[in-house]
Amino acid sequence: xxxxxxxxxxxxxxxxxxxxxxxxxxxxxxxxxxxxxxxxxxxxxxxxxxxxxxxxxxxxxxxxxxxxxxxxxxxxxxxxxxxxxxxxxxxxxxxxxxxxxxxxxxxxxxxxxxxxxxxxxxxxxxxxxxxxxxxxxxxxxxxxxxxxxxxxxxxxxxxxxxxxxxxxxxxxxxxxxxxxxxxxxxxxxxxxxxxxxxxxxxxxxxxxxxxxxxxxxxxxxxxxxxxxxxxxxxxxxxxxxxxxxxxxxxxxxxxxxxxxxxxxxxxxxxxxxxxxxxxxxxxxxxxxxxxxxxxxxxxxxxxxxx
Amino acid sequence: xxxxxxxxxxxxxxxxxxxxxxxxxxxxxxxxxxxxxxxxxxxxxxxxxxxxxxxxxxxxxxxxxxxxxxxxxxxxxxxxxxxxxxxxxxxxxxxxxxxxxxxxxxxxxxxxxxxxxxxxxxxxxxxxxxxxxxxxxxxxxxxxxxxxxxxxxxxxxxxxxxxxxxxxxxxxxxxxxxxxxxxxxxxxxxxxxxxxxxxxxxxxxxxxxxxxxxxxxxxxxxxxxxxxxxxxxxxxxxxxxxxxxxxxxxxxxxxxxxxxxxxxxxxxxxxxxxxxxxxxxxxxxxxxxxxxxxxxxxxxxxxxxxxxxxxxxxxxxxxxxxxxxxxxxxxxxxxxxxxxxxxxxxxxxxxxxxxxxxxxxxxxxxxxxxxxxxxxxxxxxxxxxxxxxxxxxxxxxxxxxxxxxxxxxxxxxxxxxxxxxxxxxxxxxxxxxxxxxxxxxxxxxxxxxxxxxxxxxxxxxxxxxxxxxxxxxxxxxxxxxxxxxxxxxxxxxxxxxxxxxxxxxxxxxxxxxx
Numbered sequence: 001x002x003x004x005x006x007x008x009x010x011x012x013x014x015x016x017x018x019x020x021x022x023x024x025x026x027x028x029x030x031x032x033x034x035x036x037x038x039x040x041x042x043x044x045x046x047x048x049x050x051x052x053x054x055x056x057x058x059x060x061x062x063x064x065x066x067x068x069x070x071x072x073x074x075x076x077x078x079x080x081x082x083x084x085x086x087x088x089x090x091x092x093x094x095x096x097x098x099x100x101x102x103x104x105x106x107x108x109x110x111x112x113x114x115x116x117x118x119x120x121x122x123x124x125x126x127x128x129x130x131x132x133x134x135x136x137x138x139x140x141x142x143x144x145x146x147x148x149x150x151x152x153x154x155x156x157x158x159x160x161x162x163x164x165x166x167x168x169x170x171x172x173x174x175x176x177x178x179x180x181x182x183x184x185x186x187x188x189x190x191x192x193x194x195x196x197x198x199x200x201x202x203x204x205x206x207x208x209x210x211x212x213x214x215x216x217x218x219x220x221x222x223x224x225x226x227x228x229x230x231x232x233x234x235x236x237x238x239x240x241x242x243x244x245x246x247x248x249x250x251x252x253x254x255x256x257x258x259x260x261x262x263x264x265x266x267x268x269x270x271x272x273x274x275x276x277x278x279x280x281x282x283x284x285x286x287x288x289x290x291x292x293x294x295x296x297x298x299x300x301x302x303x304x305x306x
Numbered sequence: 307x308x309x310x311x312x313x314x315x316x317x318x319x320x321x322x323x324x325x326x327x328x329x330x331x332x333x334x335x336x337x338x339x340x341x342x343x344x345x346x347x348x349x350x351x352x353x354x355x356x357x358x359x360x361x362x363x364x365x366x367x368x369x370x371x372x373x374x375x376x377x378x379x380x381x382x383x384x385x386x387x388x389x390x391x392x393x394x395x396x397x398x399x400x401x402x403x404x405x406x407x408x409x410x411x412x413x414x415x416x417x418x419x420x421x422x423x424x425x426x427x428x429x430x431x432x433x434x435x436x437x438x439x440x441x442x443x444x445x446x447x448x449x450x451x452x453x454x455x456x457x458x459x460x461x462x463x464x465x466x467x468x469x470x471x472x473x474x475x476x477x478x479x480x481x482x483x484x485x486x487x488x489x490x491x492x493x494x495x496x497x498x499x500x501x502x503x504x505x506x507x508x509x510x511x512x513x514x515x516x517x518x519x520x521x522x523x524x525x526x527x528x529x530x531x532x533x534x535x536x537x538x539x540x541x542x543x544x545x546x547x548x549x550x551x552x553x554x555x556x557x558x559x560x561x562x563x564x565x566x567x568x569x570x571x572x573x574x575x576x577x578x579x580x581x582x583x584x585x586x587x588x589x590x591x592x593x594x595x596x597x598x599x600x601x602x603x604x605x606x607x608x609x610x611x612x613x614x615x616x617x618x619x620x621x622x623x624x625x626x627x628x629x630x631x632x633x634x635x636x637x638x639x640x641x642x643x644x645x646x647x648x649x650x651x652x653x654x655x656x657x658x659x660x661x662x663x664x665x666x667x668x669x670x671x672x673x674x675x676x677x678x679x680x681x682x683x684x685x686x687x688x689x690x691x692x693x694x695x696x697x698x699x700x701x702x703x704x705x706x707x708x709x710x711x712x713x714x715x716x717x718x719x720x721x722x723x724x725x726x727x728x729x730x731x732x733x734x735x736x737x738x739x740x741x742x743x744x745x746x747x748x749x750x751x752x753x754x755x756x757x758x759x760x761x762x763x764x765x766x767x768x769x770x771x772x773x774x775x776x777x778x779x780x781x782x783x784x785x786x787x788x789x790x791x792x793x794x795x796x797x798x799x800x801x802x803x804x805x806x807x808x809x810x811x812x813x814x815x816x817x818x819x820x
Contacts, residue, residue: 161407164400164407165408167399168397168408171399175395175397178359178379178391179379179380179383179395180378180379180380180381180383181408288570291441292399293399
């Protein structure tokens with residue numbers, strides 16, 4: 001039972017940064033913009049949050065600093081891709097590399113000492129219930145916040161007019177412009193939101209998940225988030241499930257390594273990436289639903305007609 | 307009285323052409339004003355300038371006595387100017403009600419809005435189900451959405467671009483009633499059309515454009531259609547040469563007992579469709595959009611295949627199971643309804659688009675390599691033979707106006723000398739000169755021995771060129787009617803299924819509930 005609880009809670013925690021980053025990217029891509037730079041924005045967010053903790057700032061401020069740093073990094077991408085109409089693939093890749101370099105540079109002064117991790121909550125009575133308590137009521141606040149963001153973003157995209165505008169801009173910015181919506185401004189907001197969320201994901205990694213500074217500590221989670229969005233066929237619920245699948249596989253392979261399975265640990269480490277992608281490829285086979293959710297203008301530069 | 311809209315000396319240039327050259331006109335409140343002109347005459351550009359999608363290089367726009375400066379579509383809508391585009395401004399992935407909600411500035415209450423749409427669309431005889439996705443709507447149904455969207459805004463000035471092209475005759479009458487009623491309520495209407503009889507029936511005044519310039523103003527009700535047409539075309543109109551057909555003994559296209567489920571939940575199931583088309587004749591398929599034309603044409607062209615190969619025979623060979631390319635191998639050529647995206651790849655050049663369907667017959671590909679010289683030559687031949695206004699074979703498909711691209715696509719298929727020619731909406735949104743030209747070429751092709759099936763929602767067109775007519779209604783195809791022995795009333799009744807005892811009103815209800 002303890003092992004089951006450990007796997008369950010471990011899964012929820014490992015999935016949290018992916019949920020943040022992938023949901024953020026979902027909003028960006030739904031507006032028709034492809035920002036490949038999640039890995040870079042996450043690293044910048046991680047470094048900024050870690051720095052804030054070392055500097056003695058309170059934890060909420062540190063996490064906010066991470067989010068804002070991610071947004072600042074995304075603004076660089078926004079200016080390149082939206083104002084100067086640079087190729088979005090190139091601008092995104094540049095951001096990924098840039099973020100990795102900047103975070104490594106900032107991290108030189110961080111030392112190798114761990115910090116005090118983000119505190120887990122303790123709700124009197126609820127957290128003390130056997131089994132249920134440790135499974136549901138003893139996480140740090142960010143785990144709950146990630147799930148809250150899932151509901152907020154699903155509601156926003158499919159229930160609000162703003163969400164509808166965002167989705168239709170992703171399908172046809174020309175038509176949106178023609179009926180009078182400020183396409184570029186809305187895309188900027190989407191990109192900034194994606195940056196905030198990636199920054200949050202990074203901050204979660206450095207102040208909660210592994211409260212320790214290691215260069216390139218995101219270890220490809222930004223890229224996996226990107227793949228999650230695509231293979232989840234641009235649907236929030238599938239992103240959530242995909243993130244949990246990835247988190248679950250991560251924890252399982254760690255348990256496998258601990259048990260000393262006769263499989264090279266490198267292969268086991270690759271398992272979550274492989275399993276997530278295989279499952280998502282299988283569920284994304286239906287062309288018709290794909291065409292309904294795919295933002296048709298994704299990665300195409302748009303300049304309003306004059 | 308102050309004009310609702312006044313244009314003073316509007317000029318707009320694009321690289322290489324002057325789209326609008328010193329255009330002035332004015333429209334009074336409650337009047338219906340026609341803008342007539344050929345493709346490339348500058349009508350669309352002028353409408354974009356009025357609506358604020360594009361800005362004029364010089365000139366002034368006045369609305370209700372106030373000058374409009376640096377406006378955009380949002381500010382135009384705030385002024386009460388609404389526009390129904392020729393290429394619809396609809397998002398395919400979302401529903402009708404969501405599309406309309408995007409241009410309604412009031413609260414985001416989809417339930418109330420859906421009720422309003424149902425109510426308004428029924429009142430004006432254009433029933434639409436507000437919860438369907440635009441993706442699944444036919445061209446005609448999409449136009450209804452556009453019109454209803456504008457009507458919801460209670461506009462002061464409504465711009466309509468070729469609005470009747472896809473409507474059944476009965477619906478055109480209904481639309482005109484709507485427009486007259488709107489005008490009587492004080493709304494001004496700018497009506498772009500190439501159908502002179504409609505302009506004469508509906509419009510109070512007209513401005514005629516040619517090559518970006520105003521070539522005349524007229525009171526259409528007091529002017530003959532010949533005079534109007536001359537102002538538009540600038541020369542004598544081509545006259546259709548219809549020689550009697552000599553049908554081949556054996557049919558080239560045979561459809562036998564074709565039954566098929568709808569392609570999706572909004573498609574129409576086909577019920578036991580049988581007909582044949584002989585070489586040397588043109589058979590027309592009439593019908594109000596959304597009655598199964600899309601499903602039928604997909605099954606004939608090979609976009610959709612049928613498990614039973616023998617339901618479709620091309621040149622005697624069972625072809626129901628073949629894909630589009632294999633059917634082209636049997637001598638079929640096909641012009642789809644959507645020019646951009648299905649008929650041509652928009653950003654690609656004309657010669658590349660020519661290669662796409664002509665590679666099999668034109669000898670343009672050798673050992674897997676495209677012979678660029680030959681391909682460009684082939685494209686150039688089409689451009690010359692079919693009088694396509696284009697900047698040579700290397701211009702992109704999307705840079706051509708609708709009518710010119712259509713001439714190119716039809717020309718590309720005709721140049722292959724097909725045994726069987728399927729063409730869907732050959733002159734949709736195409737002006738009178740180009741339409742006559744396309745029809746003449748289709749006629750010439752058939753008289754040279756090809757079997758031609760024309761799917762069109764324009765009865766006039768079908769009556770002009772077809773030898774026999776079929777009518778499709780709710781997935782069922784009528785027995786063939788000989789063109790010279792039938793009339794519009796008979797076909798119109800078959801189109802609405804009135805012969806089967808359900809009148810239009812009932813059908814509308816069904817369409818709404820769906």
